[in-house]
Amino acid sequence: MEIFCPTCREGYRIPTASVPKAARMVVCNSCGTAWKQFFDEKPKLESRDITPKALEIASLRRPSYSKVVLQILREEAALETKLRT
Numbered sequence: 001m002e003i004f005c006p007t008c009r010e011g012y013r014i015p016t017a018s019v020p021k022a023a024r025m026v027v028c029n030s031c032g033t034a035w036k037q038f039f040d041e042k043p044k045l046e047s048r049d050i051t052p053k054a055l056e057i058a059s060l061r062r063p064s065y066s067k068v069v070l071q072i073l074r075e076e077a078a079l080e081t082k083l084r085t
C-alpha cells in the first residue's frame with residue numbers, strides 16, 4: 001500500500017507483507033515528520049493520472065520508502081521485546 005507524508009506529501013510504498021494490522025507511528029524520511037498512520041483504510045488513489053505503472057516508477061526512483069518500513073519493523077521488534085519481559 002502507499003502512504004503519504006501529511007507535511008511534504010512524500011509517498012512511501014509499504015510491501016503488503018510488511019503492512020501492520022494496527023495503526024502505527026511512522027516517520028517521514030524526507031522531512032522527519034512523525035505521524036500516526038492507520039493501515040486498515042482501503043488504499044485510494046488521489047488522482048486519476050496515478051497509474052500503477054507510474055507508482056512503480058516513482059517507487060523505483062524513491063528507494064527511501066524502505067527506511068520507513070525498517071522504522072516500523074524496528075518498532076515492532078521493540079514492542080515484542082517489551083511484551084516478553
Ligand SMILES: [Zn+2]
Nearest residue numbers: 005008028031
Ligand atoms: Zn515528509
